[in-house]
Amino acid sequence: MKIFVRQTVYVVTFLIVGLGISFLSTRHTFAASEFGVNASVASLQSSGSQQSAVSAMQDIGFGWVRQEITYANPVDFSPYDSGIGKDTAGGLSVLALLSYPGSDVTHDDWKSFVQTVVDHFGSQISAWEIMNEVDTALSGSDYVTYLNEARDIIKANNGSATIVASGITSRIEATSFWDGIAAAGGWDSFDKIGLHIYHSGAPETVNFGGGNILGEISRVVGSINKNGGGKKYGLPSWDTNRAAWEKPTKQTGWHARSLCCAVRGRSKKHFCIISTMRAVIVTG
8 A cells, every 4th residue: 555655646746846836745835736636525434534634635735626515405514514624724725516416306496505505615615516427417508507507606605716517428429518508508607617537548548439538638629619619718628537447556657647648638627536546535
């Protein structure tokens, strides 16, 4: 385990320095970076384990953490208060994911959920991702209604908050979801686009029929440009959920090369869920 931790720290440190971002190893003084981790600190059972997770993220140099807030009525805020409180106290920016409520939940109930969560956390949350991989459950046009409802509530509370559209899956047809958003007039309803790259092998290999990592990124960049353009509207994609399903010793190298490809493809934020990172985060 120690070998895996050391390899992970080495890879992340190399990438941060290579990207020209200041890396300060002293705890609590690291620079807010382009890198985050998809780790639900709030789901850890004890305050001690939550603090260990935050300390590990600080030591590695992550600047962001992605935290899902699951739809519920009413919402039990106790685990979120503890986890998010430790995240922000440790200097981490939080990307809060508001989960899809399901087709049996009315829009009024969805808006009530969003309002309750946003009122509760306010400016503690730097960015909000509206649902996760919802291209498998909703059409782009149907999603726009949920998106607009959430955006209006969030922006009324904090006009500077970042709105991230639902991360889409790696399916080739998933970019049609963005087409549906644009066709329904929702392209200006968010600030960033969420993108999930699931790759089960080395980034240079073709996977899931979508090409290698650069091929997949080129495909989604083409879709962004077709629907309005990344630079024109300031909509570079945030890679909010990247995975590599292999041994940790291979993942470290593959992930480093994938990050280089993502940066080349103009992805602006990178949230890791590889098992090596998870081991570091959970065990501290």
